Amino acid sequence: MDGYQYNWNVVWQSLPELRQGLIITLQVSIMGMSLAIVFGLLCAIGRLSQYGYIRKFSVAVIDFSRSIPLFVLLFWVYYGLSLKFSINLTAFQAGAIALGITGGAYMAEVFRGGINAVDFGQREAALAIGLTQSKAFNLVVLPQAIRIIVPQAVNVYVGLLKGATIVSVIGVADMIYVAQYISLNSFTPFEMYSAVGVAFIALTVSIAGLAFLLEAKLNKGRSRG
Amino acid sequence: MSETLLQLRNVGKRFGDHVVLKDINLDIAKGEVVCVIGPSGSGKSTLLRCINFIAPPEEGEVIFEGRTWKRFHSAFNFIANRKYEAKLPTLRAEIGMVFQHFNVFPHMTAIENVVLGLTKVRGNTRNVAREIAERSLRQVGLGDKLDQYPEKLSGGQKQRVAIARALALNPKVMLFDEVTSALDPELVTGILDEMRRLASDGMTMVVVTHEMNFAFQVATRIVFMDAGRIVTIGTPEEIRNTTEPRARAFLSSILG
Incomplete structure (x- = not known):
C-alpha cells in the first residue's frame, strides 16, 4: 500500500x-438466532412428521429459505413486505x-440431525414405560439430541453473526454501518474495517469459549467429549 | 388354568409389502411364563412390540385385561390420531419391557432412570418415587450404584437398571426381548437368575430368547415361530417331543 498513511487514531x-454498532450487531444477530431456533425446530418437527405431505412441505420451506441469498431476503422482507402488503417493519x-x-x-437440519442421532431404542424405551409421545420427546430424546445440537448451533450462530454485517445495507446502524459512516469523513476505511474484523x-x-463450557456441562455422564 | 390376562387375536404386521407377522393368536394366563423361540427374523421381537403397541399391528387386536386395543391411523385426521395415541400410554404403563440393547437413558443416573416413570407416568411425588426406585434397584442388586450414570456401569448392570425401571411401575406383565443377547457370557447367568426369581414370584412374562435351557426350565409354554407365524405352541415337554418338522429342525440345530 504505497503512500497510504495509516491513521489508527481514528479507530480509538x-x-x-463502534461499541454502539457492536451492540446493535449483537442484538440483531441474537434476535435472528432466536427466530431461527423457533423456525428451525418447527421445520425439523415437520420433516420428522408421520404425515407425508407435512414432510414434503417442510422440505420445500427449508430448501427455499436456504437458497435465497441473505442480501435478497433482506430486500424482500424490508422493502417487499412494505410495497406489496403494506407491512412496515423497522430495519432492525x-x-x-x-x-x-x-x-x-440451517437450524432445521441441525435439529433433525441431532434428533436422528439419538438411538431409536431410546424413544421405544420411553414409550414402553408409558410416557406420552411428547414427554418421551421432551424428557428423553431432546436432552440427548441437544448434546449434538449445541456445537452445531454455535456454528450457525457464528454464521449469522457474520451475516448480520449485511443488515447495514437497509440502514441498521451496526458495526459495519458505523465503520462505513466514519470512514466516509476520515478516509480511513482500511483501519475502520480492520477494527470491525478484530x-x-x-x-x-x-462464543467458542462459552460453547465449550456449555458442552462440558451437557456432557455429564458421558466421558467422550 | 387361571384367568386370561392377555390375548392376541389374528394379529398381523407388515412394513410396506414385507409381511413380518401373520395370523398370530395367543392367549396368556396370569402368572404364565411364555417363551418365544425361533430363527432370527421370524418376527419374535415384532410380536413383543405389537403387544404394547410400540409397533402397532396393522391387523387384528390385542385384548389386555378385557380391554380391546386396535391400531388406528388416519392419513388426515390429526385429532383422531392424537386421541388414539393419547390412550396408548395407559396400556403401556401396565406392561413392562426390557430390551436387547438395554436402552437405559444415558443422560440420567440409575435412580433417575427409574424415577422418571414413577413421577411422569404414575404421578408419584419425587420423594415417594425415589423411595420406590431405591427399593427396586436394591432388589436387582444395584443398591450401591444409585447415583451412577449408565456409562460407568457394565452391560449386566445396565440391564438390571432397565429391569428395575420396568418393575418399579408394578406392571401386570413383563416383556423380555432377547435381554441376554448383547451381554458378555459371564453376565448372562445373573440376568437369567433375576428372571427366574421374577417368574417364581408369579410375574406373567413373555420372553423372546435364544437361551434354550432357560426356556425349557422356566416356561409354562413355549411358542415356536417361523416366517412371521406361530408354528406350534406347547409345554416344554410337548415342544421337546414335537413332530412338527420345522420346530424339530430348529431345535436339533440348537440343541445338537
Whole structure:
C-alpha cells in the first residue's frame, strides 16, 4: 500500500460509536438466532412428521429459505413486505427476520440431525414405560439430541453473526454501518474495517469459549467429549 | 388354568409389502411364563412390540385385561390420531419391557432412570418415587450404584437398571426381548437368575430368547415361530417331543 498513511487514531476516537454498532450487531444477530431456533425446530418437527405431505412441505420451506441469498431476503422482507402488503417493519426487525429465516433453514437440519442421532431404542424405551409421545420427546430424546445440537448451533450462530454485517445495507446502524459512516469523513476505511474484523474475531473466540463450557456441562455422564 | 390376562387375536404386521407377522393368536394366563423361540427374523421381537403397541399391528387386536386395543391411523385426521395415541400410554404403563440393547437413558443416573416413570407416568411425588426406585434397584442388586450414570456401569448392570425401571411401575406383565443377547457370557447367568426369581414370584412374562435351557426350565409354554407365524405352541415337554418338522429342525440345530 504505497503512500497510504495509516491513521489508527481514528479507530480509538470512534470506539464509542463502534461499541454502539457492536451492540446493535449483537442484538440483531441474537434476535435472528432466536427466530431461527423457533423456525428451525418447527421445520425439523415437520420433516420428522408421520404425515407425508407435512414432510414434503417442510422440505420445500427449508430448501427455499436456504437458497435465497441473505442480501435478497433482506430486500424482500424490508422493502417487499412494505410495497406489496403494506407491512412496515423497522430495519432492525426486517434484519432479524431475514436472519431468522436463513438461520432457521440451517437450524432445521441441525435439529433433525441431532434428533436422528439419538438411538431409536431410546424413544421405544420411553414409550414402553408409558410416557406420552411428547414427554418421551421432551424428557428423553431432546436432552440427548441437544448434546449434538449445541456445537452445531454455535456454528450457525457464528454464521449469522457474520451475516448480520449485511443488515447495514437497509440502514441498521451496526458495526459495519458505523465503520462505513466514519470512514466516509476520515478516509480511513482500511483501519475502520480492520477494527470491525478484530472485534468479530474477539466475539467468535469468546462464543467458542462459552460453547465449550456449555458442552462440558451437557456432557455429564458421558466421558467422550 | 387361571384367568386370561392377555390375548392376541389374528394379529398381523407388515412394513410396506414385507409381511413380518401373520395370523398370530395367543392367549396368556396370569402368572404364565411364555417363551418365544425361533430363527432370527421370524418376527419374535415384532410380536413383543405389537403387544404394547410400540409397533402397532396393522391387523387384528390385542385384548389386555378385557380391554380391546386396535391400531388406528388416519392419513388426515390429526385429532383422531392424537386421541388414539393419547390412550396408548395407559396400556403401556401396565406392561413392562426390557430390551436387547438395554436402552437405559444415558443422560440420567440409575435412580433417575427409574424415577422418571414413577413421577411422569404414575404421578408419584419425587420423594415417594425415589423411595420406590431405591427399593427396586436394591432388589436387582444395584443398591450401591444409585447415583451412577449408565456409562460407568457394565452391560449386566445396565440391564438390571432397565429391569428395575420396568418393575418399579408394578406392571401386570413383563416383556423380555432377547435381554441376554448383547451381554458378555459371564453376565448372562445373573440376568437369567433375576428372571427366574421374577417368574417364581408369579410375574406373567413373555420372553423372546435364544437361551434354550432357560426356556425349557422356566416356561409354562413355549411358542415356536417361523416366517412371521406361530408354528406350534406347547409345554416344554410337548415342544421337546414335537413332530412338527420345522420346530424339530430348529431345535436339533440348537440343541445338537
